[in-house]
Amino acid sequence: MSVLVENIPQHVAIIMDGNGRWATKRGLPRIEGHRRGVETVRTATLAARDLGVRMLTLYAFSIENWKRPQDEVGALMGLLEYYLKRELETFVRDRVRLRTIGRIEDLPAGVQKVLRMTTEETKHFNDYTLVLALNYGARTEMVDAARAYAAAVAAGHEKLNDSSWETFDRYLYTAGMPEPDLIIRTSGETRVSNFLLLQGAYAEYIFTPVLWPDFTKADLAAALAEYSRRERRFGLTSEQVKAAMDK
Numbered sequence: 001m002s003v004l005v006e007n008i009p010q011h012v013a014i015i016m017d018g019n020g021r022w023a024t025k026r027g028l029p030r031i032e033g034h035r036r037g038v039e040t041v042r043t044a045t046l047a048a049r050d051l052g053v054r055m056l057t058l059y060a061f062s063i064e065n066w067k068r069p070q071d072e073v074g075a076l077m078g079l080l081e082y083y084l085k086r087e088l089e090t091f092v093r094d095r096v097r098l099r100t101i102g103r104i105e106d107l108p109a110g111v112q113k114v115l116r117m118t119t120e121e122t123k124h125f126n127d128y129t130l131v132l133a134l135n136y137g138a139r140t141e142m143v144d145a146a147r148a149y150a151a152a153v154a155a156g157h158e159k160l161n162d163s164s165w166e167t168f169d170r171y172l173y174t175a176g177m178p179e180p181d182l183i184i185r186t187s188g189e190t191r192v193s194n195f196l197l198l199q200g201a202y203a204e205y206i207f208t209p210v211l212w213p214d215f216t217k218a219d220l221a222a223a224l225a226e227y228s229r230r231e232r233r234f235g236l237t238s239e240q241v242k243a244a245m246d247k
Ligand code: FPP
Pocket: 016, 017, 018, 019, 020, 021, 022, 034, 035, 037, 038, 041, 058, 059, 060, 061, 065, 076, 079, 080, 083, 132, 187, 212
């Protein structure tokens, strides 16, 4: 498929939603929806790169997801481990760098092990990065960053009087990553659910009714096309943005 889109977002983030509904609509157990969702993760990862995106962040498991029924949580962790073991080879072959954001240390030991191995083996790829948000919550990230920042101040590595967004930003899980330009949520829900609240301050949001297991490369291309038609102003006026672009 060839899609001509100007102004491609460098970093796209996706709230993958609708696995449960996809399964329920077909009279299947919810976990079947997650299983199909894993296949969409693979499709979306390669599709984003084909379309010129440099970084894709996927909200795979939120801090709040632990409150789901134990069997669903267990199945999701099992799927994650299965997915990572299966993909390691393709990440290396396709030069996909894997990175994570979230409280990884609270995930099951088996998942942590395969995550560590995969991030280590792919860390030298720098054309395209897949970021998995795992055990992630923006408020927890904020608390963790505040703690780390306070510790750095106490140790004399940071000066409280020099505090700025640029210095604080380095203590977030996303340190060193570009901010998301575009955040997509599937399944028709129009919430941000504690996802990249600070980093998404200037992101464009697109909400699509498509359920995650049904999300295709064409849906992603449509979102990129819509993004390219929007004018990002970062607090400026439209005239100022146009003048800056004409320079
Ligand atoms: C939302 O669907 C999706 C999740 C809670 C998790 C997303 C997980 C996957 C796509 C599979 C595992 C991920 C990886 C990276 C291997 P939902 O269950 O909330 O759907 P519903 O709102 O229709 O119930």
